[in-house]
Amino acid sequence: MHVTSPVREPLVQGGKTYADVTEDICRHVEGAPTKEWKIAFGISLLVLGYGSYCLAWTWWEGLGVWGLNKTVGWAWDITNFVWWVGIGHAGTLISAILLLFRQKWRTSINRAAEAMTIFAVLAAASFILMHMGRPWMAYWALPLPNAFGSLWVNFNSPLVWDVFAISTYFSVSLVFWYIGLIPDLATIRDRATSKVSRLMYGLFAMGWDGSAKTWSRYEYISLILAGLSTPLVLSVHTIVSMDFATSVIPGWHTTIFPPYFVAGAIFSGFAMVQNLMLITRVVYRLEDYITLEHIETMNKVITLTGSVVGVAYITEFFIAWYSGVEYEYYAFFNRMTGPYWWAYWAMMTCNVISPQLFWSRKLRRSITFTFFISVIVNIGMWFERFVIIVTSLHRDYLPSSWAMFSPTMYDIGDYLFSFGLFFTLFLLFSKYLPVINMAEVKAVIRSTSAELPKKIAGVAKVRHDLNNVGQRVPSYDKDKE
Amino acid sequence: MAELTGKYLVGVYDDDDTVLHAVPKLRKAGVKIEEVYSPFPIHGMDEALGHPRTRIGIAAFMFGLTGCICALTLMCWTMGVDWPMIIGGKDPISFPNFIPITFELTVLFTAFGMVTTFFISNGMGPGTHFHPRFDLRSTDNKFIMAINMGSNAMSEDEISRALRDSGAEEINIKQF
Numbered sequence: 084m085h086v087t088s089p090v091r092e093p094l095v096q097g098g099k100t101y102a103d104v105t106e107d108i109c110r111h112v113e114g115a116p117t118k119e120w121k122i123a124f125g126i127s128l129l130v131l132g133y134g135s136y137c138l139a140w141t142w143w144e145g146l147g148v149w150g151l152n153k154t155v156g157w158a159w160d161i162t163n164f165v166w167w168v169g170i171g172h173a174g175t176l177i178s179a180i181l182l183l184f185r186q187k188w189r190t191s192i193n194r195a196a197e198a199m200t201i202f203a204v205l206a207a208a209s210f211i212l213m214h215m216g217r218p219w220m221a222y223w224a225l226p227l228p229n230a231f232g233s234l235w236v237n238f239n240s241p242l243v244w245d246v247f248a249i250s251t252y253f254s255v256s257l258v259f260w261y262i263g264l265i266p267d268l269a270t271i272r273d274r275a276t277s278k279v280s281r282l283m284y285g286l287f288a289m290g291w292d293g294s295a296k297t298w299s300r301y302e303y304i305s306l307i308l309a310g311l312s313t314p315l316v317l318s319v320h321t322i323v324s325m326d327f328a329t330s331v332i333p334g335w336h337t338t339i340f341p342p343y344f345v346a347g348a349i350f351s352g353f354a355m356v357q358n359l360m361l362i363t364r365v366v367y368r369l370e371d372y373i374t375l376e377h378i379e380t381m382n383k384v385i386t387l388t389g390s391v392v393g394v395a396y397i398t399e400f401f402i403a404w405y406s407g408v409e410y411e412y413y414a415f416f417n418r419m420t421g422p423y424w425w426a427y428w429a430m431m432t433c434n435v436i437s438p439q440l441f442w443s444r445k446l447r448r449s450i451t452f453t454f455f456i457s458v459i460v461n462i463g464m465w466f467e468r469f470v471i472i473v474t475s476l477h478r479d480y481l482p483s484s485w486a487m488f489s490p491t492m493y494d495i496g497d498y499l500f501s502f503g504l505f506f507t508l509f510l511l512f513s514k515y516l517p518v519i520n521m522a523e524v525k526a527v528i529r530s531t532s533a534e535l536p537k538k539i540a541g542v543a544k545v546r547h548d549l550n551n552v553g554q555r556v557p558s559y560d561k562d563k564e
Numbered sequence: 565m566a567e568l569t570g571k572y573l574v575g576v577y578d579d580d581d582t583v584l585h586a587v588p589k590l591r592k593a594g595v596k597i598e599e600v601y602s603p604f605p606i607h608g609m610d611e612a613l614g615h616p617r618t619r620i621g622i623a624a625f626m627f628g629l630t631g632c633i634c635a636l637t638l639m640c641w642t643m644g645v646d647w648p649m650i651i652g653g654k655d656p657i658s659f660p661n662f663i664p665i666t667f668e669l670t671v672l673f674t675a676f677g678m679v680t681t682f683f684i685s686n687g688m689g690p691g692t693h694f695h696p697r698f699d700l701r702s703t704d705n706k707f708i709m710a711i712n713m714g715s716n717a718m719s720e721d722e723i724s725r726a727l728r729d730s731g732a733e734e735i736n737i738k739q740f
Contacts, residue, residue: 101603101705226638228646235642239651244664251668255675262679266703270603273700289683290692293702297686298605300618304682307624311671322664525705526604529580 094188095528097371104525105270108517111367112271113280116514119366124514127506134500137493138213146216148493154486155476159494160214162468163501166351167207168249168323169344169464172316173352174200175256178263179312182305188380190523191372194267195363195513196356197260202508203355204253206501211249213497241325248322252315259308262301265291266522320348327471334414334475339402343395350388350434351464353381354457359509361454363518372519375448382447385460389438392467396435414475422487423474426466433463571739572598573723574698575709575732580606583707586730587612590709593726598712601702620685624678631673635666698738710738 099107111117116124141148151158174196181189212218224246226236236243268284269291275281291297324344327335357378364373403415418427437459441447478485512518577583584606590597591614600609610617643649644657683689702708709732711723718726724735 105603105704226642233647235647235649237649237651238639238643238665239649239658239661241664244668247665247668251672255671258675258679262682266604270703273697273703286690289688289690291688291703292697293601293603294599295602295606295609295613296599296615296618297688298602299610299615300620300682300686302605303618303620304624304678307621307678308675311674314667315671318664318667522604 131503137496169348171203627677
């Protein structure tokens with residue numbers, strides 16, 4: 084049995100009934116696209132179009148169009164890849180890890196966060212194809228015997244692990260997300276008035292009927308998928324960090340990388356979820372579902388992971404000095420005071436100082452401030468990857484080959500491509516699919532809503548009266564867990 | 565989705581607790597309930613209806629084991645047997661390096677195998693949305709109890725009365 088303290092704020096406000104939930108969340112799916120949506124979609128398409136042009140030229144002409152040189156052979160491509168993969172960690176964290184921890188506040192945001200994960204991983208994957216230079220050779224990364232002889236890929240290489248990790252992560256997240264969508268697609272199918280939408284939503288709802296048997300299987304596989312995704316999400320960024328950590332470049336060859344990368348990924352992912360949710364809740368009038376409590380809770384996660392990242396930066400620096408390896412020490416000293424000092428200090432300010440401001444409850448609950456800090460955090464996390472990658476490479480063991488990196492318009496254009504792709508997909512999702520998981524929200528409103536629906540209004544009243552005299556009563560124990 | 569045939573009594577409830585409490589009451593009175601449809605999972609409903617526990621976990625484990633064995637076989641055979649790749653003079657079959665991919669493939673096989681099993685055991689798939697339904701409101705805000713008259717010995721009146729007493733707000737008859 085589950086007892087919630089009545090002093091806790093309700094997860095969904097406004098005393099919603101089951102029918103209200105359906106109505107509020109289906110409204111934007113069923114209505115015509117709004118003007119704001121059309122404008123945003125138009126801008127995304129323009130960005131995507133320009134990015135596609137730059138990408139096409141990159142592939143046509145070769146990677147020489149980027150600002151890379153002999154010393155800095157990896158720069159924005161991998162920076163952007165790691166940045167997007169990191170952002171793609173929050174969705175699965177919210178839907179899987181918080182499911183295992185029985186954090187019910189996740190029900191209002193998990194759908195959109197998972198969608199964000201999938202699109203962010205797609206954006207990241209586009210950089211894998213880009214930095215290959217010859218994307219038609221991408222199948223070389225797969226375990227196929229070479230030239231139909233018998234030399235295979237090297238399974239000892241973290242780059243090969245990455246191929247498996249990213250593709251598994253993407254497809255398992257997609258499946259997890261789709262399974263969660265099915266009951267809601269069925270709701271839209273059953274409400275549909277036009278033939279086309281009944282057919283389309285019906286096709287994807289796969290004949291869902293919501294029987295007790297189906298639900299019990301559904302809950303079972305959701306739990307197993309969550310159990311699988313939890314170590315999966317941790318493994319993905321661990322393996323991404325090993326791309327660097329298993330090399331012998333000073334500044335990369337660090338055992339702290341896996342936990343530090345995972346914390347950073349969750350940090351930036353939550354910041355991106357905040358950015359998207361703060362806009363979505365206003366545009367679709369979902370303030371009752373995505374409440375200040377949700378925003379505050381996510382800000383707490385941002386502060387926690389931001390602090391982990393900060394401690395990692397300092398540890399890394401300390402170890403560089405303590406190890407006594409002069410190359411290691413120089414790499415870090417160069418980050419701080421070398422020609423890329425501004426990138427290092429931008430990273431430190433954005434990632435270490437800014438999340439600490441959320442210790443103030445007032446700032447944590449301010450929507451404008453949260454939005455601002457989330458943007459800052461994402462900028463900071465981009466700089467983190469830039470600092471790790473470019474400043475570790477640009478001054479190697481041989482001073483005569485020291486160089487600087489400066490991006491060309493194709494570096495920037497290819498980065499814009501990923502933004503265009505991400506926002507185009509996210510906007511399509513937010514128009515044609517329910518942005519909140521209706522079935523899951525319906526299952527939690529009764530145990531958490533401020534005013535319970537009429538049938539058991541008596542319980543609500545008793546609870547309310549007792550609250551007023553300061554007594555704690557067990558809340559309505561709807562969900563036996 | 566099971567094939568629906570014959571005449572059904574359909575009880576419509578508007579509260580998940582009412583329907584959850586109605587199930588044992590009706591079963592005690594001798595009514596055989598075929599299924600309950602709801603817009604969200606009701607904890608304890610499958611036990612109340614007497615459905616056996618789902619065995620999908622066993623299937624998931626088997627798929628996971630398959631993935632694990634496939635991954636290890638692939639890597640040991642390619643790296644150690646088909647073209648032994650000696651790197652740094654070390655044993656070509658180095659298990660610690662094989663762990664990440666073994667883990668990923670185990671997860672991949674489990675997830676896809678389990679979800680396929682889920683679709684098959686529910687009779688779900690493309691094209692099944694043409695199947696008849698008892699009440700379309702069961703994905704919105706109503707809780708639907710289906711009673712197959714063919715498998716019940718009690719008369720229609722008796723069952724209707726029992727349904728009404730248990731809190732059903734509407735009782736409909738569906739013929740397939």
